[in-house]
Amino acid sequence: MEDGVQKAANRYRRARIALLALGMDHADPEFRPLRKEDTVKYSLDAQHRTLGESKESKPWIWERFSFADTQGDGQYQSFFDEAQRVHWFRSSALKKRWHEELRLLEEEMRRSLKFFSHHRRRWLDVAEKRDSDGNRGGAAYARKQAYRYTRLLQTCKAEYAGRIDLNGPSLQVLLQDVGSGS
Structure with missing residues (x-):
């Protein structure tokens, strides 16, 4: 699985270098430089997070999913948008439970x-x-x-x-x- 992540990251980096050679601006907001820290997993399931992971912000690569949409119909983006919405509601409920636990304590x-x-x-x-x-x-x-x-x-x-x-x-x-x- 990690090999697959590294292959995809290297493919992205090569594509970005090609886009830069063709004249793309270095500060392009959609095709940012991909660092090693950006290739970490992003868990949509709040139940399987590790200690301290909730305080970390998600890497920019997970903000938009359109770069992976090879079919051009938004299928992956709509899936990812729905997954993020579910994740937000789960996280919100988890936060409310922790606030309640704090009040009880x-x-x-x-x-x-x-x-x-x-x-x-x-x-x-x-x-x-x-x-x-x-x-x-x-x-x-x-x-x-x-x-x-x-x-x-x-x-x-x-x-x-x-x-x-x-x-x-x-x-x-x-x-x-x-x-x-x-």
Whole structure:
């Protein structure tokens, strides 16, 4: 398959050199110089892409397909236009799914902060109640549990900084006294 790609690329290069010799402008937009990077595959199937491939732009050779239309009736161009349209819709749906996943992940981060904050507050309340009952051992245990949730909150705050808005009003209340360890 790679041999076929190289043969086609060399045939294109020879044809371009002939066109240049006949007076074609070097900056012709349709017959650009073909580099090795331009002969890479262009996957229309978003499911079989490799990691990082979605950030790469497609080579110019895939923008138009009319150069391969030997019959002159636009058969290949119409096929390629339809394939690109399908590819665009698939890519659009994939992008929407990733945005949804991002929103879900951010919400999970917010909920983990709320969960840890709730349990921290709950154990601090237990510690106060045990102190007032004179149960110093139970109060110490409750403070130990509250401290565990304080550490979890601090870790989350450090990890989530820059990923979700920690300055929102609901999260500010949760995180206001985490740094003090109370």
